[in-house]
Amino acid sequence: MLLGTWNLENLYRPGGPFGPKDEAAYETKLAALAAVITELDPTLLGVQEVGDPEALHDLAGMLDDDWHVALSEHPDSRGIRVGFLSRTAMRVLADTTAFPAELRPVQVDDSGVTVTRAGRGFLAVEVDDGPLRVAVCHLKSKLLSYPNGRFQPRDEGERARYGAYALYRRAAEATALRGLADDLLDGDGQGRDVAVLGDLNDEVQAATTQILLGPPGSEIGTPGYEQADKGDATRLWDVAPLIPPGQRYSRVNSGRRELIDHVLVSHRLVHRVTAAGTGLPDEGPPGLPSVGPDPAERRGAPGSDHAPVWIRIG
Numbered sequence: 001m002l003l004g005t006w007n008l009e010n011l012y013r014p015g016g017p018f019g020p021k022d023e024a025a026y027e028t029k030l031a032a033l034a035a036v037i038t039e040l041d042p043t044l045l046g047v048q049e050v051g052d053p054e055a056l057h058d059l060a061g062m063l064d065d066d067w068h069v070a071l072s073e074h075p076d077s078r079g080i081r082v083g084f085l086s087r088t089a090m091r092v093l094a095d096t097t098a099f100p101a102e103l104r105p106v107q108v109d110d111s112g113v114t115v116t117r118a119g120r121g122f123l124a125v126e127v128d129d130g131p132l133r134v135a136v137c138h139l140k141s142k143l144l145s146y147p148n149g150r151f152q153p154r155d156e157g158e159r160a161r162y163g164a165y166a167l168y169r170r171a172a173e174a175t176a177l178r179g180l181a182d183d184l185l186d187g188d189g190q191g192r193d194v195a196v197l198g199d200l201n202d203e204v205q206a207a208t209t210q211i212l213l214g215p216p217g218s219e220i221g222t223p224g225y226e227q228a229d230k231g232d233a234t235r236l237w238d239v240a241p242l243i244p245p246g247q248r249y250s251r252v253n254s255g256r257r258e259l260i261d262h263v264l265v266s267h268r269l270v271h272r273v274t275a276a277g278t279g280l281p282d283e284g285p286p287g288l289p290s291v292g293p294d295p296a297e298r299r300g301a302p303g304s305d306h307a308p309v310w311i312r313i314g
C-alpha cells in the first residue's frame with residue numbers, strides 16, 4: 001500500500017475570496033490535482049488546505065473508482081482544514097484542536113491575545129489494513145502575517161516578534177499533536193501500525209518537528225536503529241532519511257528547497273517501509289514553483305505549490 005500526505009493549496013470552489021475566480025480555473029486546478037493523485041495511486045492520502053468541504057468531494061469524483069472522504073470539522077479563519085482520501089472505509093478516532101491541559105495560553109500578536117487551541121483540527125482515522133491508525137495535521141505556517149492583513153512587517157522588530165508568535169503556536173500545536181500520537185500508539189508502537197503525517201511547516205531538524213518523535217535515539221541511519229529498546233513503544237520515526245537526497249523537499253520557498261511535509265511512523269510500521277519519496281514515484285525531483293511571503297499571489301493557480309510525500313508499505 002502507499003500512504004501519503006499532500007497540501008492541496010487553497011482547495012476552494014470558485015467565487016470566494018481565496019479560491020479560483022471562475023469555474024474554468026477551478027476545473028483546471030481539480031484536473032491537475034486529480035492527475036497527480038491518479039498517478040500516485042495512494043491507498044490513503046492525508047490532505048491539507050481544503051477550503052470548501054464540497055471541493056474535496058468534487059476532487060474525489062474525478063478519481064477512478066469510489067473514494068471515501070473524511071474531513072475535520074475544525075477549520076481555521078480562512079476555512080481551510082485537513083482531511084483524508086481513502087480507497088477503503090475509515091473510522092474517525094479523533095478530531096480535536098485541544099492543547100494539553102498543562103500548557104499555558106500562547107501569545108499570538110502584539111496586543112497580547114492568546115490561544116488555547118490549535119488553529120486547525122487534528123484528524124485521526126483507522127482503516128482495516130493492519131489495522132492502521134493515521135493522524136493528519138497542518139501546523140502553524142512559517143509564512144508570517146501581520147495586523148490589518150499585511151504580509152510585510154513595519155520594521156525588523158515586528159518581524160522578529162511575529163516570527164516568535166508563530167513559533168510559539170507551532171510548538172504548542174506540535175505538543176498537542178504528540179499527545180494525540182500517544183493516544184494512537186497506546187504504549188504499543190512495537191505492535192501497532194501508527195502514522196502521523198501532514199504539513200508540519202518546518203524541516204526535519206526543527207525543534208517543533210523533533211517534539212513529535214518522542215524518546216530520542218534509534219533514528220534511521222544511526223547504529224541504534226536496529227537495536228530494540230524501551231523507547232520503541234512510544235517513538236515515531238520521520239521517514240525523511242529514506243527519501244532520495246535529490247528529492248528531499250516538498251516546497252520551494254524563495255528559491256530554497258524545504259522538506260516541510262512529513263510522514264512519521266511507529267516502530268512496527270517503519271520496518272515495513274519499502275520506499276519513500278516526494279512527488280511522483282519514478283519521476284525524479286518534483287518540479288515546484290517558488291513561493292514568496294504572500295500566499296494570495298497564487299490564488300487560483302493550478303495544481304499545488306507542495307509536492308506529495310509518501311511511503312510504500314510492504
